[in-house]
Structures are given as structure tokens and as C-alpha cells.
Amino acid sequence: MHLPPFESLVEAHAHELHRFLVGLLGPSDAEDCLQETFMSALRAYPRLRHADHLRAWLYTIAQRKATDTVRRRARRPAQALDGVEPAAPPAAEGDDGLWLAVRQLPAKQRVAVVHRFALDLAYAEIGQRMGISEEAARQNVSAGLRRLRKEVTPDDR
Amino acid sequence: MTDDLDRRLRASSAPALDLNRFQDALSRRAADEGLLDVAYAVHDSPLGLLTVMVTPRGLVRLSYPGEGVEAQLEELAERISPRILEAPERTDAVRRQLEDYFSGRRTSFEVPIDWRLVRGFAGDVLRATARIPFGAISTYRDVAAQAGSPRAYRAAGNALGSNPVPIVVPCHRVLHAGGGLGGYTGGLDRKRYLLRLEGVLAS
Numbered sequence: 001m002h003l004p005p006f007e008s009l010v011e012a013h014a015h016e017l018h019r020f021l022v023g024l025l026g027p028s029d030a031e032d033c034l035q036e037t038f039m040s041a042l043r044a045y046p047r048l049r050h051a052d053h054l055r056a057w058l059y060t061i062a063q064r065k066a067t068d069t070v071r072r073r074a075r076r077p078a079q080a081l082d083g084v085e086p087a088a089p090p091a092a093e094g095d096d097g098l099w100l101a102v103r104q105l106p107a108k109q110r111v112a113v114v115h116r117f118a119l120d121l122a123y124a125e126i127g128q129r130m131g132i133s134e135e136a137a138r139q140n141v142s143a144g145l146r147r148l149r150k151e152v153t154p155d156d157r
Numbered sequence: 158m159t160d161d162l163d164r165r166l167r168a169s170s171a172p173a174l175d176l177n178r179f180q181d182a183l184s185r186r187a188a189d190e191g192l193l194d195v196a197y198a199v200h201d202s203p204l205g206l207l208t209v210m211v212t213p214r215g216l217v218r219l220s221y222p223g224e225g226v227e228a229q230l231e232e233l234a235e236r237i238s239p240r241i242l243e244a245p246e247r248t249d250a251v252r253r254q255l256e257d258y259f260s261g262r263r264t265s266f267e268v269p270i271d272w273r274l275v276r277g278f279a280g281d282v283l284r285a286t287a288r289i290p291f292g293a294i295s296t297y298r299d300v301a302a303q304a305g306s307p308r309a310y311r312a313a314g315n316a317l318g319s320n321p322v323p324i325v326v327p328c329h330r331v332l333h334a335g336g337g338l339g340g341y342t343g344g345l346d347r348k349r350y351l352l353r354l355e356g357v358l359a360s
Contacts, residue, residue, distance in 0.1 A: 002231075002234075002235060003234055004231065004234060004239065005231065005233070005241035006239055006240055006241050006242060007197075007230070007243050011176075014174060014179060014180075015173075015176065018174040022172065031174065031179065035182060035183055039183070039186060039187065039190070039192070042187055042192050042240055045239055045240060046239055098162075098166065102166075113166070116166075117163075117166035117167050118166075120167070145163075148162060149162055152162070
């Protein structure tokens with residue numbers, strides 16, 4: 001068994017995982033969540049049995065940490081009520097309203113939409129990362145888009 | 158409509174991650190939580206960019222440019238731990254002493270050494286070499302004798318050639334009995350530079 005130095009994982013994947021987490025959580029929580037992701041990975045790292053699929057492994061952890069963050073957020077009443085993120089700088093994202101709506105999607109649709117549009121992945125790859133079929137990935141993305149279309153009115157363009 | 162939503166989703170780009178700042182924060186927290194087994198940093202010296210690698214036990218490797226840092230980190234990942242991060246703070250003590258040494262303010266290193274990369278006779282040779290003081294020289298035969306096998310001077314030469322912590326364990330102070338410079342991991346020019354710095358060779 002041969003694991004590469006952990007540093008190489010950070011260098012290779014920090015940027016894309018950050019994009020992924022910004023898509024799921026918004027910019028204000030993404031970096032903290034990214035640190036939690038790498039800390040958790042670092043803790044478990046020496047016990048891995050092989051170095052295959054390290055990237056998929058990191059995405060699994062990131063997704064779990066993002067879920068934790070969402071749960072924690074739900075316990076913060078002020079934020080749960082209005083659903084906005086006070087700490088998010090207005091210019092941080094090009095299309096705040098739309099991405100806020102993405103973050104309200106059911107988990108699978110949300111993750112699939114973020115993979116598709118923030119990371120620009122093909123459905124086969126999305127399916128692989130989510131542990132579902134390519135067809136299921138496609139369905140989750142289109143279901144997500146259908147719901148977004150209903151919720152995002154032309155006015156907030 | 159579909160195309161428009163598509164376009165808007167793609168167009169909104171995430172704020173860029175400041176990778177350096179992120180790595181600093183991550184390595185600091187990893188060290189605090191006892192999860193940083195090897196920390197490394199690149200250090201600018203008169204002999205080029207040195208890579209300093211430390212563990213909680215001490216300095217484990219110091220490498221010259223061109224020695225293939227990637228391969229060395231891979232080796233550390235395999236032999237010590239894959240929990241390796243670039244963490245300049247953790248290497249500060251060693252780097253300060255290197256700076257003082259190169260500027261003539263320091264003649265001996267006071268850093269603990271992690272000897273896990275060396276085994277057996279090689280370790281004995283390197284420990285004997287570590288005792289040769291600044292400005293003094295020794296021979297391959299002599300360090301072999303100090304390590305307990307006077308006739309194993311070739312093996313002593315090999316041990317010095319694979320010294321994982323040159324400069325700090327001063328293998329540059331070991332020369333041929335006949336007065337020849339012998340060899341050096343970082344190349345003979347660097348050996349000459351160090352011997353000049355220590356006043357052994359005329360500058």
C-alpha cells in the first residue's frame with residue numbers, strides 16, 4: 001500500500017472541493033467546511049487501505065461535512081427563519097438569488113446540480129461520485145432544474 | 158428558459174480560495190491536534206533552496222535542490238507517515254539555525270534529529286560524524302573506527318553519501334585520508350563552500 005503525502009491531496013483538490021462547497025453552502029461557510037473536510041480526511045488517512053479513488057473519498061467527506069453544516073445552521077434560529085446568510089458579501093457570487101434557491105433543493109438534487117454546474121461534470125462522472133447511476137444523476141439534475149424554474153421568477157434576474 | 162437557467166448557473170462563479178492562507182490554517186490546526194507527522198518548508202540558503210522536513214521528534218531530512226523533493230516526501234510518506242503538510246512554522250527553529258550558521262553566527266546545531274531514516278552501521282557512522290566540531294575534519298577511516306569498524310571505511314563512505322540531514326550532521330567534514338575531498342551528496346562545490354565557511358579551506 002502506498003499513500004501519497006497528504007499535501008498533494010490538498011494541492012490537487014482544495015480548489016474544486018471549495019467550488020463544490022460554495023455551491024452547496026454559499027461562500028461564508030464553504031471555507032470552514034473545507035477545513036473540516038480536510039481535517040477529517042487527515043485523521044482517517046493513514047488507515048486507508050489503498051490510494052485509489054482518493055478524490056471520490058474526499059467528495060464523500062465534503063458532502064457529509066456540508067450536511068453537518070446545514071444541520072448546524074438549522075439550529076441557529078435567526079438564520080433558519082429568513083434563510084439568508086448575513087455574512088455573505090453581496091458581490092461574492094454572480095447570481096445570489098439563484099444559488100440560494102439551489103441550496104433549498106432536496107439533498108440529492110442539490111448535490112447533482114452543484115456537480116453539474118459548479119464543477120461542470122458529465123452525468124457519468126456525477127453518478128460515480130454520488131454512488132448512483134448515470135441516468136439517476138441526469139434525473140436528479142433535471143428534477144432540480146424543474147424545481148428551480150418554478151421558484152426563481154424572471155424578476156430576480 | 159432552460160438555456161437561460163443553465164447559463165445563469167454556469168455564469169455564477171465561486172469566489173476563489175486563497176490556497177496559501179488555507180494551507181497555513183490547515184497545517185496549524187493539524188499540528189495543534191497532533192495530526193501533523195511530517196512538516197516541511199523550503200528554505201533559501203547560499204547553497205540554493207533547501208527543503209527542511211521535520212517530525213515531532215526532530216529534523217528528519219534536509220535536502221539540496223535537485224535531490225527530488227517529491228520522491229523524498231513519498232519516501233517519508235511510506236516510512237514515517239503520509240500525514241505530511243507544508244508547514245513553514247514548524248520548521249522555523251531549524252531554519253533560523255541554518256541562517257545563523259550560513260551567516261557565521263553559529264558553529265553548532267542544537268536541533269533534535271529524528272534518526273528513523275537511518276539504520277544500523279550507517280546510523281553509527283552518522284552519529285560519530287555529528288560529533289566532529291566546526292572547523293575540524295576527519296577521514297572516512299576515522300569515522301568508521303569511531304562507529305566501531307575501522308576497516309569498513311567504504312561502508313562509512315556510503316553511509317555519509319546517504320546522510321539524510323547534510324549540513325546539520327556535518328558529513329562535509331569527512332575527507333579522504335590522503336587529503337582528497339572525497340564525495341558529497343550536494344556536489345563537491347557545496348562541500349568546498351562549507352569547508353571554506355568553516356575556515357578549513359582558504360577562501
